[in-house]
Amino acid sequence: KSRALRQAPKLSIKEFQISPLGNDAFLKLQNDGEKATLSSLDIKGRPDIKVTSAVAGHIMEPSTDYGILLQINSMGSIKRNFTIELTFQNQSGVVYRQSFPLAYDAPSKLKIVRYA
Secondary structure: OHHHHHOOOOEEEEEEEEOOOOOEEEEEEEEOOOOEEEEEEEEEOOOOEEEOOOOOOOEEOOOEEEEEEEEEOOOOOOOOOOEEEEEEEOOOOOEEEEEEEOOOOOOOOOEEEEOO
């Protein structure tokens, strides 16, 4: 388990921008570790926000960025009051999950979901 955590991709949020009207937002992920394949991106705490970019199957090479567009389905506006949960795997097939609460600058601890 400790070896799998040492070899884990190191994904982080490089940038998060909300449009002036609050109808959509741009999220930029950065990979500072080994190659990662994104499986899913879930929004926790705001069921009215949807991901408009294709996430599943996208391969993030080391030292690269990936942009994701988020849109709101309701009449409200996007604020930093939700959590983004990423599921991804490394080249060995180990699946990881990590949460990024946007109200805070620090992500949650990386969790191993499934070993290869």
